[in-house]
Amino acid sequence: MATFLFSIGLLIVGYIVYSKVVERVFGINDKEPTPAYSKSDGLDYVPMSWWKGSLIQLLNIAGLGPIFGAIMGALYGPVAFIWIVVGCIFAGAVHDYFSGMLSLRHNGAQYPTLVGMYLGKTVQVIINIISIILMVLVAAAFVAGPAQLIAEITPLSFMVAIFAIFAYFLCAALLPVNKVIGRIYPIFGGILIFMAVSIAVALLLTDRAIPNLTLDNLHPGELPIWPLLMVTISCGAISGFHSTQSPIIARTLKKQSDGRKVFYGAMIAEGIIALIWAAAGMTFFGGTDGLAGALNAGGPAGVVNEISTTLLGTLGGILAILGVIILPITTGDTAIRSSRMMLIELLSKGFNNKKGKGVVLFATMIVVIPAFYLSTIDYSFLWRYVGWTNQLVATVMLWTGAMYLLKNNKFHWICGVPAMFMTAVVCTYIFYAPEGLGMDYYISVVIGGFLTLFVIAWYIKKIRSYRG
Structure with missing residues (x-):
């Protein structure tokens, strides 16, 4: 229990202290008008309060990610606590802050456009497709x-x-952001927080012992921690999907100082939610072996349902049903909306949405049609490819932030160090994972290491070139 409570405390301290460091390095100016005012269009650029933006951002980036991913990551044991805390404070929250604030600084630009500005047009084309x-x-x-x-x-x-779900997707993607998302998301965000806090309190009040981090139980399983844990627990530590969602809220902020609360703060909140569910997974079934059996029997949704109904009774059952239905849907609809925004930037180069309702509908349907088809096939097959694609996107966003800071003569290491770490994760995972090349583990580690060194050499060359 001590490790769990200490981890939550570290996340809170990380927000209080390190978020201010990140904000200071980035540099803000509340006297500059935000895109919500300078580009107001009644569709995507609509001013909203920071607290509403924070709840929407939390729901956009979270969904079932910090619940399902954390439960799966709990199979690795208490070492998952370390990854969630360190990853969230120094990588995930930094990633989210820069993806949101760079978008705000560039008139609400989408993630691929930001990549093109700082990493070049070739990388932008590739990232557009991948995103x-x-x-x-x-x-x-x-x-x-x-x-x-x-x-x-x-x-x-x-x-x-x-x-029915896709009909809702169309409404959420096509209507002004303050008509559907702005009205119902804060409520659902509150449900997500209430659900996590209720589980945490129930865990602390039961006689089940939340495992502490010791040398004996650091990693009780057989799966290698590196790099699988860093891909299994993405939401709650670092997730590239967030960089595609942050521009949605960047277009609604009233002032630049709101960014720390909205982007960095929402990621810390997600990290706390992930910690709670990782602790629940390790504790409720009596260890990782029991959790593995429960996952094999009912999957993550079954585990969530069993934990919720046992610890919280009827309320838990209702929350579990709401969670499994509402939370993924509210992630899917903003995925459609953000991809529509990306396509409009790609196809029409700054097209004015007020005069282009046909283009907005066309861009939305380009994404909805293949998504609809893929939704009818095996879920687990799809999810295998979401994992590494997600972390590849996160890695590129961190490098984008590093290049922004480097070009502006700022302390680039706050993005550069986590970018190097995630480069090693992605390079190793692609060679080792079944959905990648499925190579021998040690060979994959060596190849991943060499590729990471190559990228680091590129980074050092960039540093020297900017220093003259």
Whole structure:
């Protein structure tokens, strides 16, 4: 229990202290008008309060990610606490802050456009493709589970449920951000927080002992921690999907100082939620072996349902159903919305949405149609490819932040160090993972290491070139 409580305390201290360091390095000016005012269009550029933006941002970036991912990551034992805390404070929250604030600084630009500004047009083209593919995969993967549950508890069939969900997706993607997302997301964000806090309190009040971090139980499983843990627990530590979502809220901020609370703060909140569910997974089933058996029997959704109903009774059952249905849907709809925004930037180069409703609809349908098709196939197949694509996007965003700081003669290491770490994660994972090349573990580690050294050499060359 001490490790769990200490970890939560570290995340809170990380927000109080390190978020201010990051903000100071980035540099803000509240006298400059934000895009919400300078580019107001009644669709995406709409001023909203910071607290509402924070709850929307939390729901956009979280969904079931910090719940399902943390439960899966709990199989690695208490070492998951270390990754969530360190990853969240020094990588994930920095990643989210820079993706949001760079977007704000560049008139609400989307993630691929930011990449092009600081890493070049070639990388931008590649990232445009990868980002849109990631959005389609996320939207599709986060439809099948809710649709299946809806079919089980209502008279609706699976396909009718999918049609209903995608009808909602279209509304959320096409209507002004303050009409649907701005009104209902703060409520759902509150539900997500209430659900996590309730589980945490129930855990602390039961006689189940939350495992502490010791040398004996650092990693009880057989799977290698490196780099699998860093991909398994992405939401709650660092997730590239967040960089595609942050521009949605960047277009609504009233002032630049709101960015620390909205972007860095929402990521810390997600980290706390991930810690709670990782602790619940390790504790409730009596260890990692029991958790593994529960996951094999009912999957992450079954584990969430069993923990919630046992610890919280009827309330827990209701929260579990709401979580498994609502949270993934609210991630899928913003995935569609952000990909629509990316496509408009890509196809129309700054097209004015007020005069282009047909273009907005066309860009939305380009994403909705393949997402709809993919939602009808195996969920687990889709999710395998979301993992490494997600962390690749995160790595590129960190390098984008590092190049921004380097070009502006600022302390670039706050992005550069986590970027190097995530480069090593992605390079090793692609060679080792089954959805990658499926190579021998030690060979994958060596190749990943060499590729990382190559990228570091590029980074050092950039540093020297800017120093003259």
